[in-house]
Amino acid sequence: MPNNTSIQILAFNIALFLFNFALIQYLVTKILIYKNLQKEKVIEPEQKLLLEANKKAEEIIADASEKATQIITSSSQKLEKLNQSFEEQVNIAINVEKTKLKETFSNINTNNVNLNSEINNILRQNMTDLGKGLQESGKISLDNIFKDLQKDTLQTSKTINKKLDNEYQIAIVQLAKYKEEQKSQIDTKILEQIKYITKQVLPNAFTSKENDDLIFESINKVKQDKVFN
């Protein structure tokens, strides 16, 4: 399909060619007239003929211009028709392509569903086959691997246990030391607190009767110790 611009350029070129052609004819005629005039200066009778020729040349140019204008107008009209036709053709082509695309997508979707289903079936079958294969062929090798693993694990476990025992023993000693230190610190603090509380409470803690009783408790101990015997 030719596009609008190329058609317009073609029409313009044609019109330009016709115009140039008429112009050249005009100039040629003028030159001839000029030459005839040169001759008329010599030959007077030919002057009349030159005037007529000039008149004819002007008429020819006017005709050429008119024809050029007609051609341009005609070209524009044709161009409009061509444009309309082109748009119609394009719309038809687009609709056709749309319909085709819809069909294609629909087909692709259907095919995709089918393909998925097939792939799933194939995969399921393959997995089942693979599982059976592994069960059969891998049973012996798996047993061996398990045995090796158990052996390695046992060895590793023994090594780790030994290390852990050592660490554990060290930790127990450290913990005991720490406990002892903490206990000592706590005992000191508690003792200080009790001493403080005792100092605060004891001086006013006993009644006169209780004080007497405390004296005689002490005296009984003095007797038991036989201090005065």
Added chain:
Amino acid sequence: MKFNTLKEIYTVLEVEMLREKLKEVRAHLFLKKDIDLKLISQIMSEQETQLLLLDLKQSSINIKDQQKSLDFIDNLIDKLDQMEKVSFIFSFLPKQEIIKKVFKQLDLQGKFIMDYSVDPSIYGGVIILKQGKVLDYSIKKQVERILK
């Protein structure tokens, strides 16, 4: 010989007072021709007077016998000075009845005299200082022992 006069003496203060009284009695007892019993009762308490006369009687001393009576009083004063002192530390000032009770329980009458003092920081009980030894029966000591 145990003197009855000394049986009711418990403290150093009482010893000193009794010594002063005995010295005064000794100084004034025979100023007159006969023994002045009225003077004794004026210087000493009734109980002390009775105990002194009881001791004279038990010693078979005739109170009209001036020299023997004065010797007896000197002997008594010497005895007072010879009584062994024992220091007691209490947490509060003890009543006389408590001191008597302590003497009775420990059977100290006539043998020891108490030189007591007060130290509230022992909280309770008693500390005894005897012959350079410290026998601590105080509550403070018990608390310290527990806290150790």
